[in-house]
Amino acid sequence: MEASNSAPLPETLHREQRLRAEQVFTLTGRARSWVYKRVAEGEFPAPERDGPRCSRWRAGDVLDWLQAQRERQATTTEQAKPARRAKAEQNTVAEVAP
Secondary structure (H helix, E strand, O other), rough: OOOOOOOOOOOOOHHHHHEOHHHHHHHHOHHHHHHHHHHHHHOOOEEEEEEEEEEEEEEEHHHHHHHHHHHHHHHHHHHHHHHHHHHHHHHHHHHHOO
């Protein structure tokens, strides 16, 4: 899912750099409602107030979250492989059995 209001991202991100909401949506590929819901649930980094009507995310917080998601997905995929293989073998045996 890609955010509809994609904001241009800088070529390099420094960990202490502040990102606007639109940049966070572009970087994560998530919609505004998804991000703010996960912030409220404590599952996504919260923005820091940069003024009375301005919030920004630390790039390092967002990058750390993205890395954790990649690692979690890789772990889940690796754990699922033996289960899928076993299920495929069961289906093959069931098809061969009279």
